[in-house]
Amino acid sequence: MPRAVKFSRYGGPEVLEIHEVPRPQPGPGEVLVRVAVAPVNPGEAGIRQGVFADIWPARFPEGQGNDFAGWVAALGAGVDDFAVGDEVIGYLPRAAQADYVVSPAADLTPKPADITWESAAPLSAVGVTAWAAVDAVRPEPGETVVVSAAAGGVGSIAAQLARLRGATVIGTAGPHNADFLRSLDVVPVQYGPGLADRLRIAAPQGIDAYIDTFGQGNVDIAIALGVRPQRINTIADGRAVARYGVRSEAQEGAFSRSVVGELAALVAKGLLTVPISAVYPLEQVQEAYRQVQRRHTRGKIVLSLVAEDQRSAVADQVRSQA
Ligand SMILES: NC(=O)c1ccc[n+]([C@@H]2O[C@H](COP(=O)([O-])OP(=O)(O)OC[C@H]3O[C@@H](n4cnc5c(N)ncnc54)[C@H](OP(=O)(O)O)[C@@H]3O)[C@@H](O)[C@H]2O)c1
Structure with missing residues (x-):
């Protein structure tokens, strides 16, 4: 079963759980993405702790994470600017830390093949x-x-x-x-x-x-x-x-495919670096947030949903289902 990070009550990293969830289906104009990497952001902790419950209440079990990068796994009706297997960068509030996410196609940006998944995923946030x-x-x-x-x-x-x-x-x-x-x-x-x-x-x-x-x-x-x-x-x-x-x-106010694409092009040209200080497997999501909440992260901490040595096999598997 696909996994997703969820929390069912407000609190610290200890409330984060890995749930088994059904694979979502893309609707018209949407794309199913198999997520490779999803970063951890300090602002997400505030929402999870209930600090913003008055203005942005959680709907339990609530998802976690915003930015991600992965492979297009299925296309909804009317999507013709992506193909299954394409590598993409995306942004999906409170949902990104999951094996599969469904995103509006318009919110996805092609990932240059020669930049790492870890560098790509934080660009949208x-x-x-x-x-x-x-x-x-x-x-x-x-x-x-x-x-x-x-x-x-x-x-x-x-x-x-x-x-x-x-x-x-x-x-x-x-x-x-x-x-x-x-x-x-x-x-x-x-x-x-x-x-x-x-x-x-x-x-x-x-x-x-x-x-x-x-x-x-x-x-x-x-x-x-x-x-x-x-x-x-x-x-x-x-x-x-x-x-x-x-x-x-x-x-x-700034998120758009063109801005994410511009940033990705700078990384591909070697003009911009996304420093990565730690990569945690999804199972260690609590520890990843404990570290990010200390507020001494150099660059980014990210979650890896597909281990590095399995990524080409997963890419082949996704493409074989086209
Ligand atoms: N609204 C938005 O669109 C948006 C998006 C992203 C982030 N944010 C907000 O922007 C802020 C930054 O996010 P982030 O992800 O960049 O944070 P971050 O990566 O967690 O920031 C960590 C950095 O803060 C430094 N730091 C720690 N204490 C400090 C102090 N007293 N004075 C100055 N620097 C200090 C640390 O440097 P040392 O290790 O050298 O101490 C570390 O490099 C957060 O408040 C976040 O919620 C807003």
């Missing part, structure tokens, strides 16, 4: 979020941009995208990530007390734009350093958005 945040502040060549939590899932991609636009990028991180940020051509600055002073020293000419992916006072620091609100984007501080009128572009 943290990739698009980073793209939106960078696009919101429009870095120009020669400008200086700060990215907070620059070693994290969104931050590591945002920092690289800002570099690709020709900006000097300063990234905040713990000391253990300084060399990692330098490897991305990002200037590391340690977060924590005294951050504003360290940023002044790192950017004596001033800071043009600030991309906040962590919250907790980053926007206050950006404002204090003289960055204009229109050139500050936060994905983690609603209070600062209301207070200062800074921008809050994120995944929701």
